Amino acid sequence: MTIKDIARLAGVSVSTVSRVLNHHPDVSEAIRAQVLAVVEEHHFIPNTAARRLVQPQGNTVGVIRSGNGDPFYAPIFSAMEEALRARGWRMCLRQLHYSDDELACAAELERAERLRGIILLGGRFDYSEAMAAPLGVPFVCCTHRNLFGDLSPDRYSSVAIDDEAAAWRAVEVLYALGHRSIALLVPSRQDHSPGELRFRGYCRALEAFGLPLAPERIAVSGSYSLADAYRATLALIDSGTPFTALFAVSDLMAAAAIRALHERGRPVPRDCSVIAIDGLELTEYTLPPLTTLVQPAAELGWQSVELMLDLLDGGAHRHILLTPELRAGASVAPPP
Secondary structure: OOHHHHHHHHOOOHHHHHHHHOOOOOOOHHHHHHHHHHHHHOOOOOOHHHHHHOOOOOOEEEEEEOOOOOHHHHHHHHHHHHHHHHOOOEEEEEEOOOOOOHHHHHHHHHHHHOOOEEEEEOOOOOOOHHHHOOOOOOEEEEOOOOOOOOOOHHHOEEEEEOHHHHHHHHHHHHHHOOOOOEEEEEOOOOOOOHHHHHHHHHHHHHHHOOOOOOHHHEEEOOOOOHHHHHHHHHHHHHOOOOOOEEEEOOHHHHHHHHHHHHHOOOOOOOOOEEEEEEOOHHHHOOOOOOEEEEOOHHHHHHHHHHHHHHHHOOOOOOEEEEOOEEEOOOOOOOOO
16 A cells, blocks of 8 residues: 555545645645545555655764663763754664664664764674674764774774773772772673773772782672672672672662672671762762762763764764763771
8 A cells, every 4th residue: 555545545646645644734624534534444654764765864863772771871861962952953762772783773773764873872892894884874882982893993983981991990999998808790701891891990900909819709790780780799798708898890780789788787888898880870879879980971972972963074083081080979988
């Protein structure tokens, strides 16, 4: 069933059907009702994707947001939306689960919506040339960099923090307070994610401070979820491994760890200090408030939009590293 069929059955021209479907006001109510009755009777669905294919590209930038529901991305997304709107650009949002292929989704969305560019908010660190090949518009990675894949740096732009350096700084804070037995809570040692980079920073900091890397002090949760982080922390405590401080690679994991420590009679920070990276607003309200390295959410969003608009003006790809700031909180103290 095509628009021509609808026009024939309704006894009107194709242009009249088009005006009805596009809600133009210059159609009488009688004709509108006549066309819509045929549309409903034959369950006709307008092919909007096909219509877009014959239209020129507009002023729309797509945003692919991985980790649907993750509170970390909300303020970054808000900053992007505000920056695009202020510059007169529209946003087309697609939200994905962590396991979804964001580049495949981006290519599909580009074709369907005639996008000028794509911003990937969160995503994998191991893009290949083949994975990016279907994309025909510039793209910017926000909060991540392609550190494990073979995609050339001149094929994309990025804005993120240096995850290794942030982890090094977290360990340094604990070391400066006198901690020498510092445990780690991480989803995986090798998963091509921020967790792996923060694991590397932890290892590098221990080496720099002359501390041994003790595998028994590394709690591997298998994911970033609260439940898995909670269970991994309980297992670490129950193993009897001594530690006076814990570095969790994300704020949410740290919140789960604080509960586990409390339930095992190790109050934070009196008996064990906890530090993390991300700077979620909600961890300002944990008991105690979390000490963490805060990612500059608004700047991540603004910078990704600036990178995108610069590319659309003919600029070259660039890669920007931002520095997180320490939020003091109350979850760290000298060792007991």
